[in-house]
Amino acid sequence: MRYEFRVSGHLSTAVAGAFPELEGATVAEETVLYGPVTDEAHLYGLLARFQDLGLHVVEMRRLPE
Template identity: 75%
Template sequence: MRYEIRIDGQMSETLSGAFPELRNFLVTDETVLFGPVTDEAHLYGLLARFQALGLHVVEMRRLPE
């Protein structure tokens, strides 16, 4: 499975480093992370990391294979 996750604001390189399995790029007022998510546990782990780092998830969607 591949996911795209949009975060409110622009993440620093340090914060982006907390998600080494995901690539990222910046758009106006958002950081877009994307990449493979192996299973549901991985997805919930990502969400827990976002929450622990105080990041606000604006949108999350599964990308077509």
């Protein structure tokens, strides 16, 4: 499965480094992170990391294969 996460604001290199399994791009006032998510536990782990870092996830969606 592949997912896309849209996060408010621009992430610093250090914060983006907390998501080594995801690629990123900056679009307007958001950062888009995308990449493979192996299973439900991995997905919840990513969401927990966003929360732990105080990031606001604007949108999350599964990408077509």
